Structure formats: C-alpha cells, structure tokens
Amino acid sequence: MLKIAVLVSGGGSNLGAIIDGVKSGELSNVEIKYVISDTPEVYALERAKENNIQGILLDKKQYKSNLSDEILKLIDGEVDLIVLAGFFSILSGKLLEKFKHRIINIHPSLIPSFCGKGAYGIHVHEKALEYGVKVSGCTVHFVDEGTDTGAIILQKVVEVNATDTPKELQLRIMEKEHEALPEAVKLISEGKVRVEGRKVFIG
Ligand SMILES: Nc1nc2c(c(=O)[nH]1)N[C@@H](CN(C=O)c1ccc(C(=O)N[C@@H](CCC(=O)O)C(=O)O)cc1)CN2
C-alpha cells in the first residue's frame, strides 16, 4: 500500500480526483493518510472531512519559514509519497532531503513555460494567454529545491484559442490535471517510475 499525504491550498479539485481514484479502485493500492493545508477554511479540507481523511491545517501565516519542518515532523515515517495538489507554499530544507524523489507536484502549464516564482493558479493562464501560445497543458514533476525545476514525470496538452479567457483555459487544463495527477500516483504506486538525472523512465 502506497501511503500518501496530499498538500493543498485551495479548492482541492486535484485532491478530489485522487480521492475518486481511490474510491473507484483505480488507485487500489493507495491510501491517503493526510490532507495538509497551508491555508485555513479551504474547500479541500472539507473534501477530506467528507471522505473521512485526516485533514490538518498548518497555517503558513503561523509557521512562515518553518512550514516545511512542521510538515516533516507530522509525516516522517508515516507516508511514502507527498503529493502537492494546488499547494502554493515553496518547500525547503530537510523535508526535500528526506523525501528526495518522493514529492510530486501538478503544475498547470507545459514546464518550462510559465512556471517558477509567481506562476500559480490563474496567473499561469494569464501569462500563457498574454504570450499567445497555441497549446498549453499540465505537468506532473518531482519537487526539488527550485520552483517547478524537478524532473518531469507526465505532461498533457490542450489547445489554446486566442479568444479564451484565463478561466476558460484553466478549466480546460484542469480536466487534464485530473487525469495526469492520479495517473502519476498510480504509476509510482506500481513501481513504474524511475529517475535518472533529469530523465524519468515509465514502465
Ligand atoms: N521546493 C518546491 N516547492 C514547491 C514547488 C516546487 O517546484 N519546489 N512547487 C510549488 C507549486 N507551484 C507550482 O507548481 C508554485 C506555487 C507557488 C508559487 C509562488 O510564486 N507562490 C507565491 C506565494 C503564493 C501564495 O502564498 O498565495 C510566492 O512564493 O511568492 C510558485 C509556484 C509548491 N511548492
């Protein structure tokens, strides 16, 4: 059984996709041990409660630069994989060392485009539309000391229309996120993901 902690900051639709995968049996050998939010009163914590999953608030405003250490204290020895699912705090320190290649993140663009500091939530799609790209998508990647610089596991592509609003593009990409993130968790739970430097081999 792959035990995971899912880290969130908002609505939790990607958390919902993982929960649905567990409930449907698609993620039959995955157990969500914790949902951890860095922000209070977010719907993601409600989703956890509704599904009898332990939801924990580690408020970024309280913990500030100690947030990563607090997360490590909570989960060390308890989980195999950390999944960032719409999580907006940058992780650092011992947590990254102890969980090297055991933290994954979903980002709503085709990295290396429109990522890094300041590229989160709707802002990512605003940047893509401003640039005038014809395709965008989402990326599941390992988390390292950089922001959105870890080795790429999966990417999924969507068409971009010049008339799209940021919200329309966000919703189109989210549909692919809700496929990609559970798919990546499934592959990892089956031992089918191997990392060599920046390259990730599947199968
Ligand atoms: N060490 C890492 N930590 C995190 C990563 C990562 O790749 N390495 N990914 C992010 C998720 N993310 C993009 O996928 C991301 C999240 C947030 C930001 C950002 O600029 N945040 C703002 C604060 C936003 C807020 O608190 O509301 C900031 O740091 O100024 C960029 C990218 C999760 N952690």
Ligand SMILES: NCC(=O)N[C@@H]1O[C@H](COP(=O)([O-])[O-])[C@@H](O)[C@H]1O
């Ligand atoms: N850089 C990180 C980032 O922008 N993450 C994005 O935040 C949204 C969270 O939605 P959710 O809370 O409904 O899953 C998702 O689109 C996710 O890709």
